[in-house]
Amino acid sequence: MTTRLKxxxxxxxxxxxxxxxxxxxxxxxxxNVIGLERGPxxxxxxxxxxxRLRDELRYVVRLELMQDNSxxxxxxxxxxxxxxxxxxxxxxxxxxxxxxxxxxxxxALHWRFLPTDFRIKSALAEKYxxxxxxxxxxxxxWPVGYDELxxxxxxxxxxxxxSGQAGNLRGKLIAGGxxxxxxxxxxxxxxxxxxxxxxxxxxxxxxSLGYHPFPVPTATSSAPYVNPEGITLGACEYCGHCNRxxxxxxxxxxxxxxxxxxxxxxxxxxxxxxxxxxKLLYDKQAKRVTGVVYTDIKTGEEYEQPAGLxxxxxxxxxxxxxxxxxxxxxxxxxxxxxxxxxxxxxxxxEAGGEAFFEGREFNxxxxxxxxxxxxxxxxxxxxxxxxxxxxxxxxxxxxxxxAPPIGGRVLPKGEPRWGxxxxxxxxxxxxxxxxxxxxGSVYAHRDNFMDLDPTYKDALGRPLVRLTYNATENDHKxxxxxxxxxxxxxxxxxxxxYEVHNRPKNFTIVPYQSTHCTGGTMMGSDPGNSVVNRYLxxxxxxxxxxxxxxxxxxxxxxxxxxxxxxxAYWSAKAITETYLKSPGPLVHA
Amino acid sequence: xxxxxxxxRKFLLGAGLAGTAIAAGIAEPVEAQQTAxxxxxxxxxAPEAEPFVTLTGLEAxxxxxxxxxxxxxxxxxxSGSDCGVAIFIDRQLGSAWGGGAKMYRAGPFxxxxxxxxxxxxxxxxxxxxxxxxxxxxWSRKTFGGKDFDRLSPADRVTALKAMEDGKxxxxxxxxxxxxxxxxxxxxxxxxxxxxxxGNRDKIGWKLLGFPGLPATYADKIDAYRDKxxxxxxxxxxxxx
Numbered sequence: 021m022t023t024r025l026k027x028x029x030x031x032x033x034x035x036x037x038x039x040x041x042x043x044x045x046x047x048x049x050x051x052n053v054i055g056l057e058r059g060p061x062x063x064x065x066x067x068x069x070x071x072r073l074r075d076e077l078r079y080v081v082r083l084e085l086m087q088d089n090s091x092x093x094x095x096x097x098x099x100x101x102x103x104x105x106x107x108x109x110x111x112x113x114x115x116x117x118x119x120x121x122x123x124x125x126x127x128a129l130h131w132r133f134l135p136t137d138f139r140i141k142s143a144l145a146e147k148y149x150x151x152x153x154x155x156x157x158x159x160x161x162w163p164v165g166y167d168e169l170x171x172x173x174x175x176x177x178x179x180x181x182x183s184g185q186a187g188n189l190r191g192k193l194i195a196g197g198x199x200x201x202x203x204x205x206x207x208x209x210x211x212x213x214x215x216x217x218x219x220x221x222x223x224x225x226x227x228s229l230g231y232h233p234f235p236v237p238t239a240t241s242s243a244p245y246v247n248p249e250g251i252t253l254g255a256c257e258y259c260g261h262c263n264r265x266x267x268x269x270x271x272x273x274x275x276x277x278x279x280x281x282x283x284x285x286x287x288x289x290x291x292x293x294x295x296x297x298x299k300l301l302y303d304k305q306a307k308r309v310t311g312v313v314y315t316d317i318k319t320g321e322e323y324e325q326p327a328g329l330x331x332x333x334x335x336x337x338x339x340x341x342x343x344x345x346x347x348x349x350x351x352x353x354x355x356x357x358x359x360x361x362x363x364x365x366x367x368x369x370e371a372g373g374e375a376f377f378e379g380r381e382f383n384x385x386x387x388x389x390x391x392x393x394x395x396x397x398x399x400x401x402x403x404x405x406x407x408x409x410x411x412x413x414x415x416x417x418x419x420x421x422x423a424p425p426i427g428g429r430v431l432p433k434g435e436p437r438w439g440x441x442x443x444x445x446x447x448x449x450x451x452x453x454x455x456x457x458x459x460g461s462v463y464a465h466r467d468n469f470m471d472l473d474p475t476y477k478d479a480l481g482r483p484l485v486r487l488t489y490n491a492t493e494n495d496h497k498x499x500x501x502x503x504x505x506x507x508x509x510x511x512x513x514x515x516x517x518y519e520v521h522n523r524p525k526n527f528t529i530v531p532y533q534s535t536h537c538t539g540g541t542m543m544g545s546d547p548g549n550s551v552v553n554r555y556l557x558x559x560x561x562x563x564x565x566x567x568x569x570x571x572x573x574x575x576x577x578x579x580x581x582x583x584x585x586x587x588a589y590w591s592a593k594a595i596t597e598t599y600l601k602s603p604g605p606l607v608h609a
Numbered sequence: 610x611x612x613x614x615x616x617x618r619k620f621l622l623g624a625g626l627a628g629t630a631i632a633a634g635i636a637e638p639v640e641a642q643q644t645a646x647x648x649x650x651x652x653x654x655a656p657e658a659e660p661f662v663t664l665t666g667l668e669a670x671x672x673x674x675x676x677x678x679x680x681x682x683x684x685x686x687x688s689g690s691d692c693g694v695a696i697f698i699d700r701q702l703g704s705a706w707g708g709g710a711k712m713y714r715a716g717p718f719x720x721x722x723x724x725x726x727x728x729x730x731x732x733x734x735x736x737x738x739x740x741x742x743x744x745x746x747w748s749r750k751t752f753g754g755k756d757f758d759r760l761s762p763a764d765r766v767t768a769l770k771a772m773e774d775g776k777x778x779x780x781x782x783x784x785x786x787x788x789x790x791x792x793x794x795x796x797x798x799x800x801x802x803x804x805x806x807g808n809r810d811k812i813g814w815k816l817l818g819f820p821g822l823p824a825t826y827a828d829k830i831d832a833y834r835d836k837x838x839x840x841x842x843x844x845x846x847x848x849x
Contacts, residue, residue, distance in 0.1 A: 071845045074822045077801035082706050093713040098724055105721040105728055108713045214830045259824035381837040385819055386826035425800035425819045438679040438792060439766055443686060443816055450817045451837065476715060528724040 022313065027326035028054050031312055033297045033342070034334035036121025037581065038567035038588040040275035040283065041179075042331045044249075045592035047288040049600060054325065055289065056314060058296040059088075059118030064276050068266035076424040079265040085125045086110060086264075087117040087335075091296075092478040094337050096529050098490040100354055100467055106476045106484060111530030112369070113537055114264070115335040119293060120276040122335065122535060123581070125264045127389030127421065128239040128272045130182045131578035132173050132586070135166035135202040136401040140463075140574070143401055144411055153411070157494060158357075158364055158464045159574045163545045163554035166202045169586050172593070174205050176585030180273035181245040181253045183210035183390065184237030198234045200396045213242045213256055216420030217382050218375075218454025219393040223418075225512035231395040236417055238390020239273035239581075249282050260387045260422020272388075294318050298480050300330065300346040300564070308563045309346070315480060328603075329595070333567035333588075336365075337485045340470045340540035340570060345482060348560050349541075349551045352469050354488075360542065360551050362470040366462035366575040367489055368536035371499050371523045373456045373506060374430050375515035380452045384423035392419040398505050399577040400461065410497035412461035414577030416506045419455050430455070432517040456510065456520075458502040462538070462575040465492045470540050491527050499523050536580050538572035546609055553607040555594035556587065562605045565591055659696055663703035663734060667756075671741045672698050674758035678765040679795045686812045689795060697798030697807030698737075707734040733790075740787035743779040744772065751777075804845045814842040822848060 029051035032039045043053045062068075062085075078084045087093075087110060095104035116122040136143045139161045144153055153159070186207045187197025212235035215223070223233040240262070241253045254269040262272055270277045283289045299313040301324070311326035332339050343349055343361050352363035394417035396402060405411055422428060430453055431437070435445035473486035491499075503520050510518045544550025547559040552571055558564040567588055569580045594606055661669050676689030676698070686692055701707055709732030721728045731739060748757040752764055760768060771777040773792070775785030798807030800814070802821075808814065814821050821842035829838055 071822055071848045074824065075802055075804075075845065077797060077805055081797055081801070083711070086711075088711045089713040090709075090711055096725055098722070102722070103719065105719055105725045106713050106715070107725075108727050109711065111726060214827075216830070217835060255827060257824065258826040258830055260826075261824065381833070381835050383826075383829075383833050383838045385824070386830055386833075386838070423819075425814055425817055426797050429800075429817070438769075438795075440681060440683075443680070443683065447685065447816050447818075450819075475717065526722075526724050528726070530726040 022322045022324050024324045025326070027311070027328070028052050029327065030054070030329040030331060031056055031325055031327040032331040032333060033312065034058075034121060034332070034338065035119045035275065035291070036116070036333060036335075036568070037123040037275050037585055039121070039331065039333035040279040041585065041588040042333060042565070042567060042592055043283055043289055044279055045589070045596055046329075046331075047283070047286050049596040050288070051329070051600075052288050053290070054327070055283075055291045056295050056297055056312070056325070057119050057291065057293045058317070059293065061291065061293045062118045062120050062124065062266075062276055064266065064270065068268050068276070070268050073265050073268050074259075074261060076261070076426050079125075080263065080424060080427055083110075083114060083264065085116050085118065085266070086114045090479065092484075094485045094487050095473040095476050096487045096489070098488070098526050100488055104473055104486045104488070107529050112528065112533045113367070113535040114532065115337070115535060119280065119291070120274050123273075123275045124266050126535070126581060127263050127579075129390055129392075129579040130177070130180060130184070130237045130239040131582045132202060133166070133576045133578060133583050134200065134400040134402070137576040138162040138164065138166050138169075140400070140576075147401070148406060154494070156466045156492075157411075158466050160544060160549055162573055163543055163550070164590065169583075169590055170202065170205055172586040172589035173582065175248075175589045176582065178209050178248050179278055179585070180239035181209050181241035181247055181278075182237055182239050182273075183213050183242040183256075184208035185212045185235050187234060196234060198396050199232050200399065200402045208237065210242045210245055213238055213240060213388055213391050214258065215393060216387055216391050216454070217380070218420055219391065219418045221418075221513045222454070222456075222509060223393045225509050226393075226395050228512055229508060231397045231509070233393045233395050236390050236392040236394045236419075237582075238388065238392075240267075240388050240390050241271050247278055249279060251278060251281055253277070256388055258386045258388050258391065260385045260428075261424060262389050263421060296480060297342070298482060300332070300342050300348065302346040302348055302561060304347070307561055309348075309561045329563045329565070331565050331567060336537040336540055336568065336570040337470070337487075339566055339568060341472070341482070341485045343541060343551065343558075343566075344472050344485075348558060348564065351471060354467050354469055357466065360549065362540050364464035364539040364542050364574055365468050365470050365487065365489055366464055366538045366572070367527065368459060368462050368575050369491065369523055369527055369533040370460070371458050371503050371521055373503070373510060373518060373520035374453050375456070375510050375513060375518035376432055376449055376453045378448075378452060378516035382452050382454060384420070384428065384451060384453065387420040387422040389419065389421040391421070392417045394418075395509070398502055408497075408501065410494045410501065412463050412495065412498045412577065414458050414460035414498070414502050416458050416502060416509065417456065419457055421455070423450065433519055456506055458499065458506055459534075459577055459579065460495065460499050460502060461577040463492070463494055464539065464574040468492075489527055491523060491525070496523065496525075536569070536575060538569040538575040538580060541566045541570040542573045543571040544573060553605075555599075555606045556591040557594075557599070557606050559605075559609060563603060565595060567591060661696070661699045663707070664699045667745070668738065668741050669695065669699065670758040671745060671756070674760075674765060675769065675791055676795045676798070678762070678769055679792060680799055685816045689799065691809070692799060692812050693803070693807040693809040694795055694798035697801070697805055698794050700806050701794060701797075702734045702737055708732050736790065739782060740790070743782035744768075744777070744784070744787065747777050747779050747784070802845050811842045811844055
């Protein structure tokens with residue numbers, strides 16, 4: 021028996037960064053908004069406190085803040101001709117659960133994509149000829165350009181109190197910043213965070229090779245800061261515990277700290293937690309959604325919540341699953357190339373290394389994921405790909421993210437991992453190593469996609485999303501190239517020992533690599549090549565706006581959250597300034 | 610089965626006493642609270658015969674022998690079990706995590722590719738039970754009828770190495786997967802906050818030079834550039 025509730029102006033499904041921003045912008049424009057979150061409420065004052073957060077076992081090893089896979093997971097296989105099996109515990113990527121979503125435990129590396137990234141297919145065709153792009157590489161231009169998105173990048177920077185060094189301020193290049201970045205309309209809200217020893221040595225070595233190192237932009241405020249919502253953020257304490265946890269100093273940006281406090285006092289906003297949206301109600305004739313059905317996990321009761329507007333802002337998998345289950349848009353078929361829902365799933369799996377400097381004292385437990393320097397000389401179209409045999413690229417960084425004792429230890433090859441001599445090796449090497457990472461673009465491939473699993477179901481009886489994904493030859497070549505360049509810088513740093521790690525041939529669902537999943541509900545210029553239009557409005561349901569990295573046509577060589585936040589503001593502006601005045605398609609197909 | 614002599618009896622006895630104590634609502638016997646003689650440096654060592662929550666006597670004997678081989682007593686710390694690592698493992702396997710919390714456990718269960726990750730129906734608790742049984746059976750076959758905990762220190766090293774390399778021919782169980790889990794949980798026990806029973810006296814943190822809580826370093830990054838920052842580590846209990 022489903023209880024039908026009173027209609028509301030808008031529902032938001034999933035209260036991560038996108039959901040919180042949309043809820044905030046919609047209530048500001050006068051709408052009554054209900055936020056639906058399947059996980060618990062997470063209130064920083066109660067939960068993000070000391071000593072609670074300083075517990076590596078609870079947060080980092082046992083994954084306190086992550087999705088409960090006993091309720092919901094995905095299935096996975098490397099190729100379309102294999103049998104997918106359920107991911108019994110997430111490993112490679114770790115979507116969060118509860119208010120704040122993945123925006124609580126992220127590392128807060130806060131990037132913008134390059135201007136050329138937004139028109140990558142055209143840019144490659146112009147430079148190397150259209151024929152140079154393989155048929156299997158299903159990349160496409162974004163339906164929005166960097167210049168259009170820039171004011172929204174800027175808004176998201178300010179919401180988060182991002183720390184960084186501008187490299188291009190209104191077209192003027194500034195020494196010490198990233199010379200390859202798109203022009204910024206304003207400086208970073210905060211100065212860069214401090215630089216650790218490893219990243220400082222990296223910076224000098226990179227300069228000696230003619231590269232252009234700069235501090236990695238991070239959504240961790242380096243000084244106390246009041247964001248445009250009037251919320252005061254603290255300064256980073258470099259505790260070294262950012263990853264997979266929250267920040268008790270309110271320095272690392274999260275929806276919970278940077279947006280939710282104003283929503284919690286907003287009478288037009290109602291938050292319902294531990295409610296699991298099982299279905300979008302779709303009126304195919306009218307090309308609109310009429311609301312959602314959800315199960316209240318606390319009571320087992322099922323409800324229908326009618327709404328004038330639906331914002332779908334769950335993770336990449338949930339967004340895709342909801343559209344497939346509701347029959348909104350055409351499911352992608354890799355055999356024919358037809359359909360778009362589930363298409364162009366991309367996963368950023370990283371390659372890195374570590375270097376050891378015998379006898380030096382790096383105090384590696386002091387740090388923050390953004391306490392890093394990077395070079396962008398080998399990202400996107402920042403370098404020439406003629407005769408390289410691949411497209412794409414990524415940044416190369418040296419990071420000082422902290423070194424918690426269970427997971428933050430690393431030993432040179434050949435040292436014992438246990439038994440006699442092992443502890444001595446740990447004592448010797450723990451304090452004098454530094455880490456490297458290469459992020460890389462993921463240029464979509466025809467065979468990498470999501471659909472519904474024919475066998476496995478979630479706890480509410482719905483088919484799991486089935487992920488079919490493997491690394492492509494293009495991305496392997498790209499990654500090996502980045503690792504080679506990274507190795508060049510490491511050598512110039514003159515460490516005692518170092519190691520580099522290339523990606524494994526096949527993508528594996530364990531261990532952790534990154535939570536940078538994108539695609540499945542891609543944005544594009546027409547219904548034939550996309551699920552949503554440039555304003556993230558579903559082509560097949562004009563009152564449904566799909567948010568998050570699921571709308572990326574492909575993944576570029578950076579962490580995704582900066583662009584995700586910019587798109588949320590861009591979409592919110594279109595909804596509040598245009599759509600609400602005259603509900604209907606914002607782009608005519 | 611091999612003989613069941615002194616060390617193993619102690620586990621069985623310890624568990625029995627604890628059960629009695631709880632049932633009768635009385636304090637543990639005084640003997641059980643006495644600290645064992647510890648290797649240098651002296652840590653506040655395990656009370657002898659500390660009761661186990663979930664491990665059986667046989668399992669506790671195996672785990673103790675295993676963590677003492679992975680983490681041998683030396684000048685940097687007492688043995689793994691004297692640092693509480695066996696107790697840690699027992700508590701973890703008896704926790705919600707050990708019972709398979711947050712784990713997708715619907716069938717069908719099918720053997721997949723390694724790329725597809727863990728595909729067994731076993732919870733971590735059940736995985737360790739099956740793994741210990743398989744390891745002891747293999748140990749008896751390979752080492753003249755002896756269970757793993759009855760082996761000489763040198764043979765224990767040989768046995769664990771064979772498991773690590775996947776060369777221990779366990780019957781119907783992956784020795785490599787078992788070793789990976791065993792090693793992982795032992796490391797977690799040696800380095801996690803002592804509140805979970807391992808890392809007694811913060812000995813794991815001390816040997817690394819990890820300062821624990823409260824970790825406010827904004828004023829220390831520059832002051833300690835290329836200079837070792839030393840602090841007596843503090844754990845959650847120190848603030849409680």
